[in-house]
Amino acid sequence: MSPQIEACSAVSAFRVSVNTQEARIKRQQKASPTKARDGIADTHPLGVGKDRTLQAQRLLSHPPQSLHLVAPVWNGGTRGIGGLSRVVAPEGNQKKGRSLLQFLADRFYDVEALRDHLLRKQVSKVHQKNRPFNHINQRYGPYVAGAYFILKQGGAVRFQGREWIRPNQRGHFSLDFLKLQAVPVEAVDASGCAINYQGLDSLLALKELQSLWLQRCPHVDDWCLSRLHPLASSLQELSLAGCPRVSERGLACLHHLWNLRRLDISDLPAVSSPGLTRILVEEMLPSCEVLGADWAQGLKLGPEEQPRDTAGPTPA
Amino acid sequence: MLRRTLLLGLCRGPLGRGLGTHRGGSILGKVEGRGGYRGSWMAPSSSSVTFRTQDPAHDVKTVGRLGGGDRDGKMSEIKKKIQSILPGGDWNPLYDTSYLPPEGSDVVIVGGGVLGLSVAYWLKKLEKPRGAIRVLVVERDHTYSRASTVLSVGGIRQQFSVPENVQLSLFSVDFLRNINEYLAVADDPPLDIQFNPSGYLLLASEKGAAIMENNVKEGAKVCLMSPEQLRNKFPWINTEGVALASYGMEHEGWFDPWCLLQGLRRKVQSMGVLFCRGEVTRFVSSSNLMKTASGEEVNLKRIHEVHVKIDQSLEYQPVECAIVVNAAGAWSGQVAELAGIGNGPPGTLQGTKLPVELRKRYVYLWHCPQGPGLETPFVIDPSGTYFRREGLGHNYLGGCSPTEEEEPDPGNLEVDHDFFQDRVWPPLAQRVPAFETLKVRSAWAGYYDYNTFDQNGVVGPHPLVINMYFATGFSGHGLQQAPAVGRAVAEMVLEGHFQTINLSSFLFSRFYSGEKVQEHNII
Numbered sequence: 001m002s003p004q005i006e007a008c009s010a011v012s013a014f015r016v017s018v019n020t021q022e023a024r025i026k027r028q029q030k031a032s033p034t035k036a037r038d039g040i041a042d043t044h045p046l047g048v049g050k051d052r053t054l055q056a057q058r059l060l061s062h063p064p065q066s067l068h069l070v071a072p073v074w075n076g077g078t079r080g081i082g083g084l085s086r087v088v089a090p091e092g093n094q095k096k097g098r099s100l101l102q103f104l105a106d107r108f109y110d111v112e113a114l115r116d117h118l119l120r121k122q123v124s125k126v127h128q129k130n131r132p133f134n135h136i137n138q139r140y141g142p143y144v145a146g147a148y149f150i151l152k153q154g155g156a157v158r159f160q161g162r163e164w165i166r167p168n169q170r171g172h173f174s175l176d177f178l179k180l181q182a183v184p185v186e187a188v189d190a191s192g193c194a195i196n197y198q199g200l201d202s203l204l205a206l207k208e209l210q211s212l213w214l215q216r217c218p219h220v221d222d223w224c225l226s227r228l229h230p231l232a233s234s235l236q237e238l239s240l241a242g243c244p245r246v247s248e249r250g251l252a253c254l255h256h257l258w259n260l261r262r263l264d265i266s267d268l269p270a271v272s273s274p275g276l277t278r279i280l281v282e283e284m285l286p287s288c289e290v291l292g293a294d295w296a297q298g299l300k301l302g303p304e305e306q307p308r309d310t311a312g313p314t315p316a
Numbered sequence: 317m318l319r320r321t322l323l324l325g326l327c328r329g330p331l332g333r334g335l336g337t338h339r340g341g342s343i344l345g346k347v348e349g350r351g352g353y354r355g356s357w358m359a360p361s362s363s364s365v366t367f368r369t370q371d372p373a374h375d376v377k378t379v380g381r382l383g384g385g386d387r388d389g390k391m392s393e394i395k396k397k398i399q400s401i402l403p404g405g406d407w408n409p410l411y412d413t414s415y416l417p418p419e420g421s422d423v424v425i426v427g428g429g430v431l432g433l434s435v436a437y438w439l440k441k442l443e444k445p446r447g448a449i450r451v452l453v454v455e456r457d458h459t460y461s462r463a464s465t466v467l468s469v470g471g472i473r474q475q476f477s478v479p480e481n482v483q484l485s486l487f488s489v490d491f492l493r494n495i496n497e498y499l500a501v502a503d504d505p506p507l508d509i510q511f512n513p514s515g516y517l518l519l520a521s522e523k524g525a526a527i528m529e530n531n532v533k534e535g536a537k538v539c540l541m542s543p544e545q546l547r548n549k550f551p552w553i554n555t556e557g558v559a560l561a562s563y564g565m566e567h568e569g570w571f572d573p574w575c576l577l578q579g580l581r582r583k584v585q586s587m588g589v590l591f592c593r594g595e596v597t598r599f600v601s602s603s604n605l606m607k608t609a610s611g612e613e614v615n616l617k618r619i620h621e622v623h624v625k626i627d628q629s630l631e632y633q634p635v636e637c638a639i640v641v642n643a644a645g646a647w648s649g650q651v652a653e654l655a656g657i658g659n660g661p662p663g664t665l666q667g668t669k670l671p672v673e674l675r676k677r678y679v680y681l682w683h684c685p686q687g688p689g690l691e692t693p694f695v696i697d698p699s700g701t702y703f704r705r706e707g708l709g710h711n712y713l714g715g716c717s718p719t720e721e722e723e724p725d726p727g728n729l730e731v732d733h734d735f736f737q738d739r740v741w742p743p744l745a746q747r748v749p750a751f752e753t754l755k756v757r758s759a760w761a762g763y764y765d766y767n768t769f770d771q772n773g774v775v776g777p778h779p780l781v782i783n784m785y786f787a788t789g790f791s792g793h794g795l796q797q798a799p800a801v802g803r804a805v806a807e808m809v810l811e812g813h814f815q816t817i818n819l820s821s822f823l824f825s826r827f828y829s830g831e832k833v834q835e836h837n838i839i
């Protein structure tokens with residue numbers, strides 16, 4: 001977590017609760033501080049509205065979108081109702097799109113219930129995408145079931161000795177691979193797929209998987225990484241570039257993968273110090289080539305210093 | 317205008333609240349409909365003179381409470397009528413009573429740590445219909461400066477010898493993984509409990525190796541390693557004296573307990589649980605002499621009121637309650653004594669005290685630049701010393717549980733640094749040679765709610781004080797089992813029996829019958 005968020009959450013530990021109370025008070029008083037509330041993310045951090053304490057509290061407990069705890073680099077994933085506008089447009093638009101719904105939801109139980117319902121529907125959509133295909137598993141075996149799972153999610157699969165199988169633009173794919181029951185799957189490209197902790201069940205059955213690409217998967221987090229250890233004997237290439245929920249804590253449990261030769265951990269927004277993390281991961285996996293952030297990233301350079309050539313690995 | 321006239325007419329001065337003046341013994345207005353659900357923060361307790369916009373049941377109580385006679389009764393009727401006409405407004409009384417708890421609550425939870433909040437959460441989650449139960453959490457330290465939850469090292473593991481402990485931990489890990497689905501509050505940012513899935517590494521000498529092999533592994537993903545494998549995996553360990561190691565691969569690690577606490581707090585407040593900052597000083601209960609089926613006479617007690625004393629004040633509020641949950645952590649023994657548990661001839665059920673006491677434990681944070689790297693799990697030495705990595709900067713947290721003879725005085729939370737020099741550092745340096753050069757950065761002390769009987773939790777109702785439920789005594793592994801224990805207690809309160817995990821072996825009656833549920837892996 002970034003230091004700002006830590007400070008925010010530590011300081012605002014009780015202010016979060018106060019803020020919820022404030023929202024309730026407002027509803028009862030039927031005052032209309034909407035303008036004050038909208039004015040928060042606008043210009044000056046403390047706002048120019050009437051109630052500065054309230055706004056300061058709200059700001060502390062609701063950090064502006066850029067400090068969102070989960071980095072907003074989600075591929076099509078929407079966290080809230082206003083999520084679509086949040087993903088597409090920068091701060092100004094998000095605020096406007098959210099505020100009407102916010103306003104209504106604070107005043108009407110029905111709107112609040114509707115919003116909660118829509119949120120739950122989104123969550124259950126992800127669950128539905130990650131359901132296991134037990135009937136395919138029983139009939140055709142784990143390799144075909146895993147391949148079908150990945151293809152259904154929009155990823156690509158390569159069987160041993162064959163070409164990549166990808167779904168076309170409309171999500172359709174040929175079912176020729178159903179006859180490859182005994183052929184192990186060697187490579188899986190699940191970039192951008194909505195695979196999550198439950199969905200990994202299907203992947204972990206692929207015992208001879210050598211290359212796994214999980215770039216930009218919005219639901220892959222530290223818990224998922226701790227599940228990868230059954231693939232330790234075969235996995236040689238792993239890519240986690242751009243996953244918004246993976247942090248250095250999940251990377252710590254990659255040391256089970258002793259056969260790993262290539263690891264890509266670039267562009268992980270949730271990692272607090274990318275350069276240092278890369279060094280520590282390289283120490284942890286000595287025989288693996290780690291692609292990650294520049295070691296000098298995050299270092300403050302003096303006025304005369306130039307960025308050094310990072311060719312020589314000298315771990316601390 | 318009308319309001320003000322009535323107010324002036326009925327005002328009895330600042331003490332008009334009538335401390336402790338209750339008339340009529342019946343508990344009125346316990347269960348109301350929607351009143352308590354939508355986030356009343358601290359529900360303003362009813363006084364004789366103020367208007368309230370929520371909780372009409374409060375006013376029902378005032379009928380029996382006023383010192384006056386018929387006139388006051390009529391006044392409150394009129395008041396109720398006017399209340400129903402006026403639109404919702406927050407009427408400020410002449411004096412502020414928002415710090416006082418309500419005068420009645422269905423469930424009073426003594427202790428607002430992770431266990432108390434977990435019970436509150438599950439009570440609100442499992443109640444039918446929604447909003448049926450009013451829950452009050454009484455916590456005397458709103459900064460949590462001495463609470464075991466926030467001073468904890470935050471580990472969670474499934475390597476226990478008692479099967480119930482393993483199930484509790486598994487459920488809790490599931491809860492933590494889906495914490496943003498369980499504890500989602502609209503408009504608030506998602507929680508990040510900073511879980512490190514690095515696992516636990518328990519080392520055993522030859523004596524303990526046999527026990528370790530027998531440990532329950534059902535559902536827990538644990539792999540046993542020989543010293544040779546251990547050296548291959550973790551070259552920084554000195555395996556001298558280690559016969560067997562068990563390493564948890566999944567579902568084990570450590571997390572941020574403060575975040576869990578705040579997440580629970582935020583969620584239960586949004587579900588309508590009331591909070592009070594005060595201390596429980598007295599229980600008012602009634603006794604009934606009853607006969608069991610076999611003709612034996614037992615004295616059953618029932619708690620009717622909980623006296624909550626406000627911080628730094630002599631003022632107290634008697635809260636009428638139906639159920640009391642004792643989740644006071646290290647101080648549960650004192651709370652149980654207040655309820656009269658243990659007042660009786662020793663050796664009988666009446667004379668069985670709750671064997672939970674305060675035990676002080678130290679945690680030290682040190683820096684060692686040559687120390688083990690990112691893959692360091694939570695290592696527990698056969699001598700009882702433990703350590704884990706903290707952050708990315710080669711900092712480590714660790715400590716050791718003292719033996720019975722060297723138990724420090726739990727009167728304060730001062731840290732004894734000599735304890736590190738004498739008892740913690742030598743085994744550490746022996747186990748991890750890199751730790752021979754380290755520098756202690758800081759240290760703190762916290763309390764265990766230590767169960768002197770068998771170091772496992774107490775869950776469920778007391779056999780004699782029939783409406784007191786326990787959720788305490790976990791001796792250092794309470795945090796990691798809190799979500800599951802909260803659910804178990806909520807099920808016990810709402811249904812009368814355990815549904816998801818059967819914790820019948822953790823009931824209070826085992827202290828009387830002497831059946832120990834001994835946990836071998838306690839650090």
